[in-house]
Amino acid sequence: MTASWPPAPLSVDEPVGAPTLLPARAYVRAEVLAWERRHLFAGTWSCVGRVDELPAQHGVTVGDVPVLLTRDGDRTAAFANTCRHRGHELLPDGGSADGRVVVCPYHAWVYTLDGALRAAPRFRDVPGFSAADHGLVPLPVEVWHGWVFVNATGDAAPFTVHLGELAGLVAPYAPEKLKLAARHDYRVRANWKVIVENYQECYHCPRIHPELCAVSPPNSGHNYDLPGAWVGGAMDLREGAETMSLDGRSRGAFLPGVDRRRVLYLALFPDLLLSLHPDYVMTHRLRPLAPDTTRVECSWYVAEGVLDASYAERFWDRTNRQDWAACESVQRGLASPHFRPGPFAPNEDAVQRWVTLIRRAYLGTPPWEGQ
Structure with a gap:
């Protein structure tokens, strides 16, 4: 499934005659950039760096969506950078860590590098609670010629x-x-x-x-x-x-x-x-x-x-x-x-x-x- 692609908040109809540049508001308006961040950056495939420079955990904002990248040996994964408990970011934008587990700084929920929930303090005896239901939300990620690309909304066309x-x-x-x-x-x-x-x-x-x-x-x-x-x-x-x-x-x-x-x-x-x-x-x-x-x-x-x-x-x-x-x-x-x-x-x-x-x-x- 791909994004619905609602129109941007501006008119881009060309005048009759030769094709022209976009109107000035496409380059100066905050609401246009906000739309672009969601649909053109988060909604497609943004480059987030080189795979050989990634630590075990890295937080990055793709467009307007916080993303958590993890690297475990040759495996690179991407997840929504939001704890499944109360939504706290697991790492700040630009933050990194080298641990084998991801620990939420808010209530100490613990995730493995493949996104599985390992521990949720004080939830052991909560009826009906299952760690398997609360893993991190995975996002599409591709490594191409050493560069890492992420689709932060999860609904773009395949990278190929x-x-x-x-x-x-x-x-x-x-x-x-x-x-x-x-x-x-x-x-x-x-x-x-x-x-x-x-x-x-x-x-x-x-x-x-x-x-x-x-x-x-x-x-x-x-x-x-x-x-x-x-x-x-x-x-x-x-x-x-x-x-x-x-x-x-x-x-x-x-x-x-x-x-x-x-x-x-x-x-x-x-x-x-x-x-x-x-x-x-x-x-x-x-x-x-x-x-x-x-x-x-x-x-x-x-x-x-x-x-x-x-x-x-x-x-x-x-x-x-x-x-x-x-x-x-x-x-x-x-x-x-x-x-x-x-x-x-x-x-x-x-x-x-x-x-x-x-x-x-x-x-x-x-x-x-x-x-």
Whole structure:
């Protein structure tokens, strides 16, 4: 069973003529973000991190739903982060523990890592009480190439349907075999959708990304039109450039079996941006904090044996900060009473696909259904 997908609390009808951006209120209104948190984040498949970084117990808020993740050997599970007694959170958002059992801090109900109720103080002699009836509520969870995805409402389409044909594009890079080389946390004063829209076009690159344009032609490549809840495409490397770095040189190890002349930029709905390079994988994981504020966790993954990935980190930290400044300016412009949605340029087709996906979701069509 999948979510009923009630329409969002705003009108998204397009004017007659060329397709346009969403209306400004989609980027600035608190009630719209509240709807998105429930339906687009909790109601689909949100990325909650890397499986090899999970402790035995971890609390995280997925959209607007508190979730408890547990890890027991190779088994990863997800549960509603609410005690079956009085609803107290078992761990706070961002909290973690390494114990073999989960203990509610309110009345000390005890659960195993597979969600079963082990002990409920003073309930031993209560007539009709059965621990088997009060286990934690399980939630769908999937581990894909080392990333953990959770459907916090429990009613999304299967993860394979959500991925669609993205799976075949990512598989050659085998991200699960790569190690974390660096990570930056950014707080960007822009709506999460503005960040994805910026990520999906290089129309802006000649104006704000001189380093990027030196190693990759901004008009190169193509965008994909394939099934799944994602958008994206590929760009070429310039002649003589080995990778995306300040001098175009790689100081890492090239990944076997991948195209060494292109870089893939893929946005898996709703919150994981995948940048696949010949010699490293970079991700941006988004968490909306407010209509105009987004936390962005940027991570770089390289092959085992690579000791220094600073060549990639320096290039993208500079590029990220250029993007964040642009996104923050867009957000300020969206808040102007004079903003009107503009048309898409011919090379903004991936942005248009993303906006169409969002628009259809607002109107009641889940993002995993064909565009």
